[in-house]
Amino acid sequence: GAGVSQSPSNKVTEKGKDVELRCDPISGHTALYWYRQRLGQGLEFLIYFQGNSAPDKSGLPSDRFSAERTGESVSTLTIQRTQQEDSAVYLCASSLGGVNQPQHFGDGTRLSIL
Amino acid sequence: QKEVEQNSGPLSVPEGAIASLNCTYSDRGSQSFFWYRQYSGKSPELIMFIYSNGDKEDGRFTAQLNKASQYVSLLIRDSQPSDSATYLCAVNAGGTSYGKLTFGQGTILTVHP
Numbered sequence: 001g002a003g004v005s006q007s008p009s010n011k012v013t014e015k016g017k018d019v020e021l022r023c024d025p026i027s028g029h030t031a032l033y034w035y036r037q038r039l040g041q042g043l044e045f046l047i048y049f050q051g052n053s054a055p056d057k058s059g060l061p062s063d064r065f066s067a068e069r070t071g072e073s074v075s076t077l078t079i080q081r082t083q084q085e086d087s088a089v090y091l092c093a094s095s096l097g098g099v100n101q102p103q104h105f106g107d108g109t110r111l112s113i114l
Numbered sequence: 115q116k117e118v119e120q121n122s123g124p125l126s127v128p129e130g131a132i133a134s135l136n137c138t139y140s141d142r143g144s145q146s147f148f149w150y151r152q153y154s155g156k157s158p159e160l161i162m163f164i165y166s167n168g169d170k171e172d173g174r175f176t177a178q179l180n181k182a183s184q185y186v187s188l189l190i191r192d193s194q195p196s197d198s199a200t201y202l203c204a205v206n207a208g209g210t211s212y213g214k215l216t217f218g219q220g221t222i223l224t225v226h227p
Contacts, residue, residue, distance in 0.1 A: 031213060033213065033214065033215075035217075041219070042202070042217045042218060042219040042220060043158070043202070043204075043215075043217040044217075045214040045215065045216070048213035048214050050213055056213055056214065058214075059214065089157075091157055091158070099145050099146055099206050099208045099213075100145070100146045100163075100165055100206075102148055102160050102163050103148075103160075103215060104160060105150075105157040105158050105159070106157060107156070107157050108157050
């Protein structure tokens with residue numbers, strides 16, 4: 001069956017440009033999560049969507065970061081006015097929702113800011 | 115600050131041995147615990163999850179949870195070179211942190227032939 005799909009797989013852009021990353025969750029998964037992983041570091045939580053509830057944005061590092069999700073489908077993570085410290089792998093995960101449900105990750109988008 | 119701590123390693127074991135990976139967490143109210151394997155340049159892959167105190171076995175993998183001591187461990191029996199990867203411990207604290215996982219920094223495991 002189809003897993004979590006992310007696009008693009010790689011993105012190289014100049015400092016100051018805006019970027020948009022896409023995540024298509026596993027069909028039927030109501031919860032969707034975005035994480036960031038800098039080189040050699042652990043995963044940092046960014047944002048969490050559960051159904052039609054208000055998203056948990058507590059991990060977004062600045063107001064340059066935003067994310068949207070329409071219903072229980074595709075989500076986009078947008079980074080405005082990119083900075084070099086935004087270079088990282090951005091990972092999307094989905095689950096059936098609930099604290100005990102495991103999260104399944106996509107292959108990630110590797111973002112490089114020149 | 116809710117934290118998850120792991121030894122960064124590297125942990126090196128010979129092929130066929132038991133690899134023991136440990137993780138401690140700071141939030142006593144944490145509800146669910148996950149182990150992910152991450153190969154270099156790849157995304158995390160779910161290995162095991164556990165919610166209740168005690169042991170949970172799945173093939174060569176055993177997860178152990180002790181909520182009183184706030185630690186969770188992963189044992190890999192009959193380790194193979196293909197098990198060489200970074201192992202990430204992740205904790206869901208529940209409550210106001212309902213949806214998100216807090217990850218440890220990961221333990222690098224090397225299984226040598």
